[in-house]
Amino acid sequence: MADEPRVIGEGRAYRATSAPKWRGDLLEYPADLERVNPMDYKALSAALANVELTREGIAGFVTKYGFLEIGASEGKGETFAKWREEVTLLRIVWRRLHGRPQAEGEEFVLKPREPRVDGRTAYYYDVLGYSGGVTVPDGPIRDRRALERVLARIISEHTIQLVGAQVDMSTSYPNVIFVPLNLLGAAWLQMAYDLASSELPDYRRCPECGDFYHPVRTRQRTCGKSKCRAAMYERRRDRARELSDEGMTPAKVAAAMSSELGENVTERQVEDWVAASRRRRKSGKAV
Ligand SMILES: [Zn+2]
Numbered sequence: 001m002a003d004e005p006r007v008i009g010e011g012r013a014y015r016a017t018s019a020p021k022w023r024g025d026l027l028e029y030p031a032d033l034e035r036v037n038p039m040d041y042k043a044l045s046a047a048l049a050n051v052e053l054t055r056e057g058i059a060g061f062v063t064k065y066g067f068l069e070i071g072a073s074e075g076k077g078e079t080f081a082k083w084r085e086e087v088t089l090l091r092i093v094w095r096r097l098h099g100r101p102q103a104e105g106e107e108f109v110l111k112p113r114e115p116r117v118d119g120r121t122a123y124y125y126d127v128l129g130y131s132g133g134v135t136v137p138d139g140p141i142r143d144r145r146a147l148e149r150v151l152a153r154i155i156s157e158h159t160i161q162l163v164g165a166q167v168d169m170s171t172s173y174p175n176v177i178f179v180p181l182n183l184l185g186a187a188w189l190q191m192a193y194d195l196a197s198s199e200l201p202d203y204r205r206c207p208e209c210g211d212f213y214h215p216v217r218t219r220q221r222t223c224g225k226s227k228c229r230a231a232m233y234e235r236r237r238d239r240a241r242e243l244s245d246e247g248m249t250p251a252k253v254a255a256a257m258s259s260e261l262g263e264n265v266t267e268r269q270v271e272d273w274v275a276a277s278r279r280r281r282k283s284g285k286a287v
Contacts, residue, residue: 011180013038013066020062020077022055027062028077029070036066038186045190046203046212048183049094051087058083064211068184086184089128089154090191097151097191098200110143110150125150130157151195158188208232219263234280236261240270241277250274 014033021028038044044065051061058080068078068086092106102108109126113133116122122135123146134149136142159178162185168175180186194200201214206223208231213223222228236257243253250267253274257265 011038011182011186012036013180013183013186014070015064015066016059016062018063020059022059022080023077025079025081026077027055027058027067027080027083029067029075033070038066038180038183039189041065041186042214043203043212044183045090045094045187045194046098046214048087048187049091050205050212053084053087055080066183069182089130090184090187092127093151093154094191096147097195098203110147112142112146121146123150127154130154148195151191155188155192155195159185159192161185163189221261237273237277237280240273241281244270244274 013036014029015036016030017032017034018030020030041047047061047065051057068083069075070078088106092102092108094100095102095106096108107127109124111124113122113124116138119138120135121138121142122133124133125131125146127150130153132153134146134153136145136149139145162181164179164181165176166179168177178189180189203212203214204220205212206225206228208222208228209225211223211225213220216224222232239260240253240257243256244250248256250270253270254265254267257270
């Protein structure tokens with residue numbers, strides 16, 4: 001595994017191609033592993049931050065995305081304790097970064113310390129033992145600035161160990177690019193990019209398959225897999241037919257569905273959906 005040629009810009013992670021086995025506290029690296037580029041997962045940090053910390057949850061994650069550390073280091077496997085430790089910190093930082101509610105028991109301490117000096121405020125922070133101080137200029141957004149500094153510090157402590165750099169000569173000018181050493185590094189690198197971006201990506205969970213995705217368009221409602229998009233439209237068509245069967249006019253259905261979906265649904269669409277749903281039910285019954 002150590003001597004595979006490196007493709008420029010491609011981090012390395014390994015995904016289990018069949019369900020991996022827990023041996024006691026250890027999730028063993030199986031013999032059949034598929035190499036993946038963790039940067040291809042555009043919502044990796046969201047998926048890892050929200051992984052269910054159970055044996056099944058972790059096994060499902062490594063089958064879909066990959067193991068945390070294999071790539072940079074090799075061993076027999078990864079322990080449950082390691083997963084809990086790494087995911088808990090990542091989750092706390094991810095939630096704070098993306099303004100999601102903090103879970104119970106996931107302490108993120110960030111407090112201003114008096115007195116102020118020279119128009120600046122000092123803050124104390126403690127996140128699972130990562131503790132220290134940051135100083136920011138006074139002003140209406142000082143809390144936000146202090147938070148960003150703390151997040152930057154914790155993220156950097158990880159990227160400095162888990163991310164390398166390469167010189168890309170494939171473009172007209174040489175270009176330095178970051179390359180995660182493993183999947184965990186890719187998740188922290190993604191959070192570094194998110195923190196540094198002018199607009200935070202709005203990671204969403206697909207209502208059909210449960211996967212996190214990074215919407216390319218603001219109106220995107222599913223992860224983008226064609227089966228999920230098809231399932232969503234089928235649900236819409238059935239909903240339109242249900243309301244229509246209750247005796248609502250197409251205009252009323254359109255209004256009701258516009259508010260349910262948070263997007264503009266026209267009468268014409270409703271008529272098409274109702275007809276499609278009826279056709280489908282008829283053909284379903286005939287089989
Ligand atoms: Zn989906």
